[in-house]
Amino acid sequence: MLSAEEYRAIFEASPDGCLVVDSEGVIRDLNPRVEALFGWPREDLLGQSVEMLVPEAKRSAHEHHRRGYTTSPHIRPMGAGLDLTGRRQDGSRFPVEISLSPWTSADGDARVICSVRDVSERKRLQDFSDGVLQATEDERRRIARELHDDTAQRLAALILRVRLLAEEPNAESRSSLLSQIREEIVETAEGVKRMARGLRPPELGDVGLAAAIQSHLRGLREGAGFDVEAEVGLVDPFLGSNESLVIYRIVQEALANVMRHADVPVARLILGVDDGSVFAEVSDSGQGFDLERSSDGRGGLGLLGMQERATMIGGRLTIETAPGEGTRIRIDLPKTKEGLRNG
Ligand SMILES: Nc1ncnc2c1ncn2[C@@H]1O[C@H](COP(=O)(O)OP(=O)(O)OP(=O)(O)O)[C@@H](O)[C@H]1O
Ligand SMILES: [Mg+2]
Numbered sequence: 001m002l003s004a005e006e007y008r009a010i011f012e013a014s015p016d017g018c019l020v021v022d023s024e025g026v027i028r029d030l031n032p033r034v035e036a037l038f039g040w041p042r043e044d045l046l047g048q049s050v051e052m053l054v055p056e057a058k059r060s061a062h063e064h065h066r067r068g069y070t071t072s073p074h075i076r077p078m079g080a081g082l083d084l085t086g087r088r089q090d091g092s093r094f095p096v097e098i099s100l101s102p103w104t105s106a107d108g109d110a111r112v113i114c115s116v117r118d119v120s121e122r123k124r125l126q127d128f129s130d131g132v133l134q135a136t137e138d139e140r141r142r143i144a145r146e147l148h149d150d151t152a153q154r155l156a157a158l159i160l161r162v163r164l165l166a167e168e169p170n171a172e173s174r175s176s177l178l179s180q181i182r183e184e185i186v187e188t189a190e191g192v193k194r195m196a197r198g199l200r201p202p203e204l205g206d207v208g209l210a211a212a213i214q215s216h217l218r219g220l221r222e223g224a225g226f227d228v229e230a231e232v233g234l235v236d237p238f239l240g241s242n243e244s245l246v247i248y249r250i251v252q253e254a255l256a257n258v259m260r261h262a263d264v265p266v267a268r269l270i271l272g273v274d275d276g277s278v279f280a281e282v283s284d285s286g287q288g289f290d291l292e293r294s295s296d297g298r299g300g301l302g303l304l305g306m307q308e309r310a311t312m313i314g315g316r317l318t319i320e321t322a323p324g325e326g327t328r329i330r331i332d333l334p335k336t337k338e339g340l341r342n343g
Contacts, residue, residue: 017116021050022109023070025063037118039089055087070110073102095123128308131301146195154188208236209244213251213271226259233272238335246309247280247331253302254282254329262286262327278335283328288321
């Protein structure tokens with residue numbers, strides 16, 4: 001049997017936040033994890049209403065549910081199926097999961113034990129995989145549309161022409177029809193190749209990251225008239241193939257974002273080697289944006305994907321931006337062992 005002190009120590013050491021709340025919603029006890037999660041010191045929470053940990057807009061609904069719970073207490077997750085949010089001392093919010101359990105104290109008072117878990121990381125991963133699923137679905141729809149509206153249409157037209165060709169008695173018209181058909185076939189083949197190129201990652205293994213990026217920049221300049229002032233250093237000896245692909249994708253997305261959102265005709269790219277790390281930095285002096293707002297799930301997949309990819313290979317992604325102040329995105333990666341050997 002554990003002593004009271006030992007039970008207390010277990011309560012204190014719990015990895016989840018743990019609150020004891022009375023039937024009036026007053027916080028009677030809490031463990032250090034609650035202080036860490038919400039940013040309030042213990043003294044400021046004890047004796048206060050538990051609603052101070054709930055975002056303002058949700059407080060009255062929370063109070064209502066709490067009263068309902070105390071009239072028929074039972075063990076349950078709170079707000080099952082709902083997205084619950086906690087409010088920190090500084091006013092910021094974070095997604096939480098909460099479980100409730102009724103308890104009666106030694107002097108017979110009804111209490112509720114609330115266990116609180118920060119699910120930011122899980123929610124971020126969930127958002128990302130939902131986004132990836134959606135993007136895969138969108139991509140399939142795009143390919144289907146392109147195959148249907150372009151490739152299939154062209155092939156149908158070709159069948160008609162070939163039929164005409166077979167029935168054409170005049171040799172001169174036949175030869176002109178034939179050259180039209182040949183042209184159509186070339187265009188159709190081009191279309192299919194374009195589609196395939198768009199789907200396939202670049203041959204980084206063959207040409208290396210620096211060359212692949214240079215070729216991407218040429219494509220942007222020639223295809224979209226978008227200029228990138230680039231300083232591309234000798235980074236390839238320090239990168240494995242995964243790292244190269246991650247940096248390539250991050251640079252590609254960061255530049256696409258500048259083109260789409262920054263409202264400037266030029267971006268800047270530095271790809272280089274620092275003491276212990278390889279880095280790539282894309283910056284612009286355009287619109288900038290509010291990072292808080294774009295990371296609350298309303299933004300696109302691009303930034304999330306960058307973060308996710310960087311984490312996957314042990315890199316660090318830094319985003320510096322503010323409305324009107326331009327944007328700077330940088331990834332730093334430790335040099336790989338393999339790279340150090342080669343380099
Ligand atoms: N360089 C930039 N300049 C200004 N705003 C930017 C820049 N990069 C990103 N943003 C803002 O951040 C938001 C999120 O970017 P993100 O790449 O995640 O999504 P997206 O570009 O809108 O969509 P997609 O999923 O196609 O990438 C953008 O919608 C835009 O408002
Ligand atoms: Mg984007």
